[in-house]
Amino acid sequence: MPFYEYICSEAPGCEHCREAFTQLQRLSDSPLTTCPACGSAIRRVISAPNLVGNTASDLKPSTIEKAGFTQYRKIGKGVYEKSAGKGPGIISAD
Ligand SMILES: [Zn+2]
Incomplete structure (x- = not known):
């Protein structure tokens, strides 16, 4: 299962999502849209190393x-x- 990286897209977020965090998800799972800790809107971060890999x-x-x-x-x-x-x-x- 791949790890996905998320970060808060809506200030101020919380300690969990203010810095990017990783979430283990099945390929079939839909992407998270809210922080599991505080419910703020989050967006998926697509980091360059993953693409290069x-x-x-x-x-x-x-x-x-x-x-x-x-x-x-x-x-x-x-x-x-x-x-x-x-x-x-x-x-x-x-
Ligand atoms: Zn949060």
Whole structure:
């Protein structure tokens, strides 16, 4: 079962959620929306190390966009085409 990281998205929160905390959840569980300790609104934190730890094939465009990342794929020498996220459609080194 994966660990998910949450942090309070609504001030002031409590000791539990003011700093990010981890929650062990089944894949089928829906994400938490409120702090189990104080009931404040919380949001899930997607930390970069988790994304880097996955293989590239695990990164679906929708996952990347939800995480606020932009993904490019190489289509030529020094030329990259956007496959997910926000940003220019094409990046060229020239
Ligand atoms: Zn709390």
